[in-house]
Amino acid sequence: MNIPPELKYTQNDEWMRVEGNIGTVGITDFAQEQLSDIVFVEIIAAEGETLKQGDSCATVESVKAAADVYMPAGGKIVAVNDELPDKPELINTDPYGVAWLVKVEIGETSELNKLLDAAAYIEHCAARQG
């Protein structure tokens, strides 16, 4: 299970990389393993749109499940990964790299305090593996 130490995480298995005031969002290795082969990605957030923390920004579908992806922090969407919908399987192979979903200009940095660090996320995953 790959859980990069420098990222922030949510209970719903999203990750966010924070660089300056820009956050990059995706779903974690745990999530892609649970979903198995991902066949479809729809990014519903649009560039320029402002979303709140917890708003749905994308939907990810595999053969056996569908999941909504929620914003770990709110702000203005500055980039959307246009290449991902054509190659949804990238989420399975490179969830933290080329399979990022959106980039957001973080509105309220205090919202980052609500996120989990890598250690807390590792615990969260372990608790669910039962």
Added chain:
Amino acid sequence: MMYTPHTDADREAMLRTIGVKNIADLFQDVPAAHRFPELALPSAMTEMEILAELQALAWANDTARELICFLGAGAYNHYIPAAVDAILRRGEFYTAYTPYQPEISQGTLQAIFEYQSLIAGLTGMEVCNASHYDGATAVAEAVNMSHHHFRGKRPKVVLSPAVHPQYRDTVRTYTQDSDVVLVGDQGEVDPTANPQALLPLLDDTTSLVVVQYPDFFGRVFDYTDLAKAVHQAGGLLCVAVNPLALGLLKPPGEFGADIVTGEGQPLGIPLSYGGPYLGLFATRQEYVRRMAGRLVGETVDNRGQRAYVLTLTAREQHIRRERATSNICTNQGLMVLAATVYLSLLGKHGLRQVAELCYHKAHYAALRIASLRGYSLWSNEPFFNEFALRCPRPIDEVNDFLLDQGILGGYALGRDYPDFEKVMLLAVTEMNSKEDIDALVDVLREVSHA
């Protein structure tokens, strides 16, 4: 008892294995106060006895085959080729379940794939699902789908008043307590008007416009201009069809429909006092993930054989649960098969032939009746096999007269539309001979004189 095979010896052996004395011991969790009630039902009948009882009940009815039927309004008396029921009665089809295990369900899956293809072709659309319950709920699902598509930001749905009243009622039931706003059939638009009358109701809060083809009054309109206007306003167009009419008429896909729904009963499904019927639902490829209902897709198995499987199941209720577009689980399975076999038997030539028979016979009837004193056609628009007829007396009286002469008259439009007390909706199919139509004309003439 009836269909349980257990002998006393079986039962005793099984109880011993389980480790209880009696079957009643297995129900200990059931609250004692209410356990094992005496049901006040008649005692069991044998197969011979129930068949006699059913026959008596059946004989107490006068059917559309014994009477001369001119009643339509959403269900039609068409001929069903013998081969359709022969296939439907195969136990491998009708006693199978939903094809969740594709390796042993290719019969059902391939048949549904064929159905999807035939209906897509018939309606001029790109994808078709494995059916909804009926024509009415299919429209309700279209409303649901377009509402989801616009993420609730476009709450208005325009319903033409010329859509079947029961379909509109169903949509109202489904959308009660939601933020969907239904307009168009509450007096804002004159039912006698043509589709252009809907245009003033379009705006940027409109998600869907629903029209019928042929409409409830039997009229056939080209909705190309309406489709353009709807798209310009940013909304979607849903056309509810009689699929048999599409054997002759231009399909809605060709004039810009985004969703085509329909009632598939005319395609090899008996009248059966209202059900089970078949809800058709087809749309464009770009909306396929928003569409509710089952979908069969093509793939291969691990032996390299082409095969079929339920696909995009992640949209459905058993996976998305409260996030599914719809709660639909069961489809109309066997009715899908009936329509598929019917369309396959009739094929390109047969469907055109039966559509033309309906068309020509209806036009013969209209011509002859319109020449009677006291009767006139309510509309001059083109029609397929159904038309609205102005009569000299209230329709219930006319129909009583007709029934005395062994004729089932048309639908009394006054039930749903004010000011239509003396207007009847008359349907003619290939099951009506020229003699039947002439008989109708003779009785109608008498009604006018009486």
Added chain:
Amino acid sequence: MPEHLMCELSVPGRVGFRFPKPDVPLAPLPEGLTREQLPLPEMAEVDVVRYFTRLSQLNHSVDTGFYPLGSCTMKYNPKINEEAARLAGFAHLHPLQQVETTQGALAMMYTLQEWLKEIGGFAGVSLQPAAGAHGELTGVLIIRAYHTSRGDTQRTRILIPDSAHGTNPATSAMSGMEVVELRSDRRGNVDLQALRSHCDDTLAGLMLTNPNTLGLFDENLAEIIRLVHAAGGLVYGDGANMNALLGIVRPGDLGFDVLHYNLHKTFSTPHGGGGPGSGPVGVAAHLVDFLPDPILGILEEGDEEEDLPPFYGFVTPPRTIGRMKAFHGHFGMFVRAFTYIAMHGPQGLRAISDYAVLNANYLLARLRGTYHVPYDRICMHEFVLEGRWADAPDIHALDIAKRLMDFKFHPPTNYFPLIVHEALMIEPTETESKETLDAFADTLIQIAAEARSDPDLLKTAPHNTPYGRLDEVKAAKELVLCCVAEYTR
């Protein structure tokens, strides 16, 4: 050997069916409104019949073998039902005919309505809903209408156990209600503490399947219903598992306010490859006014002395939620269910549940040593096993299911309910013999051994079926949903 599609079998010029020539003068066709291409096949009747007959032979069905799908109740479909539904006096009735011409059909529907009330313990029944999920929607709309009529518009939350069928939360969401999931306790019952915490004045109701999808009769049922009622909520019963309750207990007597029946499960109407179903709804006295429009009623009382039967017709309930679909429901299924109930009578119905529960407990007893039973108590008409073993880490429930097909058994329900890992939900029904059950148990025991000695056999199963495992990822990624293009080439 896969079967060709009709677009591949079609030959230009072939005619499958002929109609008589028109016996009336031809009218001019409407200008600009006729179609040019009609993409349908051209096949002779013999070829159409062969095609569909051969397709049917690729299916497993109740008529060919055991089908222990949990919560689906794949019992034998009596053939007399098919005769009944096809009687000409039923098959050719138009739904909008004057009711004086359909009194036989109406009498039958009214009687079925009354029988379902008696079986479930309810004051009112609507036959209109087309399927279980449709019945659920009806029930939730009724609940909402009831609260609204009393000014309780703040009651918008529906509680649903985590073991529930997906239609339950989907239905609630579809009706605009807020879904709150309730966890199950260690014995598979609804967790009472969780339930208590949600009992306030925003509670619209609880949707409960009982027995639940674990096949267990909730040990705290009376308390659950009491708590919900005390908080002002209503209890909706998902009647999918009614095969365990006929003549055993009436949900209405237990306090359920509304319940849907599945005629295609409990009352033997055939599953048809996925439908049609029929989902009538029963309600307690305080909800009768809200039933869908129309229900069956007696418009004029009969006279026994004069040998005059009652005059039946359709009635609109005074505060109806409205119409759930066109016309009055799946009449063809009513005839079959009516026939079924008439042939069983009260003792026969009781025997159905007795033997359904006996069969399930017998299988459970035979299998519990070999498979882990997560909730190990006396079960009702179905039970759940875990399809996994610690010493066979690569084997999942899916592999067991696929291997079962090699022995001509349809697998049990897989991966449901969600609260059990690698769930196998088994419902034998009452129409299976001890030999069939023993053969099934023996096979599952053999597969458990194979899981350790020869796991590859399971992982590559099925071997003896017409088709092997399908590539479902390919089906979802490369969407091919029809072949209409072939007809227009």
